[in-house]
Amino acid sequence: MSNKSGVPRKHDAVCATLVRIATEIGAGQKLPTTAELCRQLEISIATLNSALRTLEGQGVITRRSGVGIFASTSLGQQRIAVLIGSHLYSQQGVAHFWSIFLERVRKQASQQHQNIDIFVVNYSPETGRQILPDTFSEYHQLKGFDGVLAIGLTSDLTQELLPTALPIISFAGPSNDTVVIDNETVVRIGVQELARAGCQNIALWSSVNRDRPHTPYRGDSVASEIKKVFDSTLTELNLPINPLLIQSNHDLLQPPLYTTSLSKLEQGYRLAERTFGNAPDLPLPDGIISSDDMLTAGVLAYMRQFQIAVGQQVKIVTHSNAGSPVLLGWEKEIIRVEFNPEELVEALFQRLQARIQGDPAGKKIVIAPQLILPG
Numbered sequence: 001m002s003n004k005s006g007v008p009r010k011h012d013a014v015c016a017t018l019v020r021i022a023t024e025i026g027a028g029q030k031l032p033t034t035a036e037l038c039r040q041l042e043i044s045i046a047t048l049n050s051a052l053r054t055l056e057g058q059g060v061i062t063r064r065s066g067v068g069i070f071a072s073t074s075l076g077q078q079r080i081a082v083l084i085g086s087h088l089y090s091q092q093g094v095a096h097f098w099s100i101f102l103e104r105v106r107k108q109a110s111q112q113h114q115n116i117d118i119f120v121v122n123y124s125p126e127t128g129r130q131i132l133p134d135t136f137s138e139y140h141q142l143k144g145f146d147g148v149l150a151i152g153l154t155s156d157l158t159q160e161l162l163p164t165a166l167p168i169i170s171f172a173g174p175s176n177d178t179v180v181i182d183n184e185t186v187v188r189i190g191v192q193e194l195a196r197a198g199c200q201n202i203a204l205w206s207s208v209n210r211d212r213p214h215t216p217y218r219g220d221s222v223a224s225e226i227k228k229v230f231d232s233t234l235t236e237l238n239l240p241i242n243p244l245l246i247q248s249n250h251d252l253l254q255p256p257l258y259t260t261s262l263s264k265l266e267q268g269y270r271l272a273e274r275t276f277g278n279a280p281d282l283p284l285p286d287g288i289i290s291s292d293d294m295l296t297a298g299v300l301a302y303m304r305q306f307q308i309a310v311g312q313q314v315k316i317v318t319h320s321n322a323g324s325p326v327l328l329g330w331e332k333e334i335i336r337v338e339f340n341p342e343e344l345v346e347a348l349f350q351r352l353q354a355r356i357q358g359d360p361a362g363k364k365i366v367i368a369p370q371l372i373l374p375g
Contacts, residue, residue, distance in 0.1 A: 031071065058142065081145045083121050085172075150169070180367065194317060205268075205271055210264070264292055268290070293326045316335065322340040339367060
């Protein structure tokens with residue numbers, strides 16, 4: 001009889017027994033000889049070699065010709081699964097942040113002597129739902145993950161993971177245990193800084209993900225909490241609230257999955273074009289708050305092409321990420337509210353470690369940004 005992957009159950013059982021033997025012997029220590037293992041497990045040399053090849057490929061054991069079989073030196077270390085949504089890598093420029101992010105994840109795991117396995121989670125073209133990779137379940141059955149970092153996963157997929165009783169910490173997606181960046185502070189600081197610079201007509205611009213399915217547009221398309229902060233800060237500073245200055249790009253989403261073909265860079269360019277070029281009925285902002293650095297890059301491309309003086313005719317406050325080159329060359333013209341990916345990753349690992357050690361679920365850790373003025 002075989003399991004769903006087509007691998008005989010006996011093979012899985014032998015692998016599991018060898019993992020137990022290697023764990024009991026200890027990392028870096030020598031296992032019994034092949035003859036002893038065959039006799040002990042009552043299996044053929046062919047069955048043993050098949051299992052040893054599997055475990056060697058997974059880093060559980062190493063074989064040294066003429067010397068013997070050894071438990072991996074990393075055996076017994078915590079093993080962390082990183083599940084990351086494919087849509088995070090689908091747009092030019094945006095992927096650079098996630099490359100920085102994964103580099104920090106690998107560095108953090110190495111510093112803490114942890115093993116990580118990274119799995120890309122795709123969307124089903126038929127249903128628009130994320131699909132858990134088969135390899136994740138297979139690896140978990142064989143290796144046994146100690147915890148999961150869920151990056152850019154939807155709530156329905158996160159709920160599928162919860163019955164496994166694994167500690168799960170999320171970022172860029174909902175869960176009952178999550179690390180988030182403080183986007184509300186980006187908006188609050190943005191309004192304050194633009195008001196300090198004398199701006200009267202302040203716009204709030206945001207983007208939609210290109211390949212991640214959305215729900216159909218229903219009324220207010222800007223996140224209610226973000227808009228609430230925007231409106232309340234304007235009110236505190238006695239500045240006008242103009243709904244036409246709030247643009248979220250939800251009009252670009254097309255059924256049935258409500259995705260768009262436009263990258264965030266293109267969305268920014270078209271927002272600027274629509275506001276400053278093609279729609280004279282729209283009010284002209286003298287200050288713009290952009291919720292995304294790639295959106296900002298598109299806005300800046302339009303400004304440069306049509307010689308609109310950024311920092312003079314229009315002042316811009318933008319979300320940014322430390323170490324990202326997306327806004328390179330604009331440091332003297334724009335105000336950045338910057339997040340540090342290293343701080344984010346440290347928070348994810350600290351929270352996951354706390355969960356692994358028994359801390360109950362249900363915490364939200366908020367990462368605050370740093371204001372960087374032009375210069």
